[in-house]
Amino acid sequence: MSYPIIFLHGFPFDGSSWDPQLEHFKGKYQTFAPDLRGHGKGPAGPGPWMIAHYADDLKIYMDEMKIEKAFVCGLSMGGYIALHFTASYPERLAGLILCDTRADADSNEAKDKRYATIRKIHQEGTQQFATDFSKNALGETTRTVMPQIQEKVQSMILNNQPQNIAMVLGALASRRDSTPYLEAISCPTMILVGTEDKITPPDVNESLAKKIKGSSFHLIEKAGHLSNLEQPKVFNRYLEDFLKIHNR
Numbered sequence: 001m002s003y004p005i006i007f008l009h010g011f012p013f014d015g016s017s018w019d020p021q022l023e024h025f026k027g028k029y030q031t032f033a034p035d036l037r038g039h040g041k042g043p044a045g046p047g048p049w050m051i052a053h054y055a056d057d058l059k060i061y062m063d064e065m066k067i068e069k070a071f072v073c074g075l076s077m078g079g080y081i082a083l084h085f086t087a088s089y090p091e092r093l094a095g096l097i098l099c100d101t102r103a104d105a106d107s108n109e110a111k112d113k114r115y116a117t118i119r120k121i122h123q124e125g126t127q128q129f130a131t132d133f134s135k136n137a138l139g140e141t142t143r144t145v146m147p148q149i150q151e152k153v154q155s156m157i158l159n160n161q162p163q164n165i166a167m168v169l170g171a172l173a174s175r176r177d178s179t180p181y182l183e184a185i186s187c188p189t190m191i192l193v194g195t196e197d198k199i200t201p202p203d204v205n206e207s208l209a210k211k212i213k214g215s216s217f218h219l220i221e222k223a224g225h226l227s228n229l230e231q232p233k234v235f236n237r238y239l240e241d242f243l244k245i246h247n248r
């Protein structure tokens with residue numbers, strides 16, 4: 001019996017950012033890509049929101065969907081959530097795929113940047129933020145060769161309520177350092193990262209992989225921070241190979 005795969009999207013996107021994976025794995029595995037709290041059609045209750053709440057949301061989602069155990073694949077913020085979930089609910093995890101992410105918390109400088117962005121969003125909305133963020137997230141190659149991906153990313157961002165984006169920025173800034181929990185991870189784990197990722201660069205992901213016993217690590221050429229969207233074929237191949245070994 002194979003386990004379902006739950007995909008956790010990055011900030012500030014939505015479940016549709018996993019469309020190339022949902023399409024590829026259709027009929028092979030049971031897949032889920034929920035819109036997370038404050039994103040897309042995801043719930044948005046009273047704040048403040050913490051990454052810990054997102055991990056609890058995932059547990060509740062699994063209970064509701066009657067999923068005892070799953071492979072969890074998280075990109076960037078999805079990876080922060082997956083790591084938090086792993087520490088809180090290890091018995092619910094069959095395997096872990098971490099993409100373009102990191103274990104450590106924000107530096108003071110990164111926190112200050114988030115606070116400035118929150119202020120700017122409250123004053124101006126998200127139009128400029130969507131342009132800047134999508135530019136920074138995508139690799140140079142994607143922006144040159146596949147500009148339509150930037151349009152998709154921008155429209156995902158603009159679909160979210162500005163006040164929700166601001167709330168999630170608070171959750172990101174206040175997340176804990178997951179590094180101390182890495183050595184306890186015992187499920188099959190794979191780490192993927194785009195070579196052109198400027199937000200969570202390859203060396204950050206490689207050092208994450210080194211701290212997780214038995215994990216595998218792969219670089220995805222010609223992809224930035226959104227490696228699953230930018231190079232879906234290569235991404236899907238790595239994921240498929242991993243699942244063939246560990247999800248049977």
Ligand code: MLT
Pocket residue numbers: 009010011012075076077078172199225
């Ligand atoms: C993401 O893609 O989820 C964000 O870039 C995460 C972050 O800003 O830390």
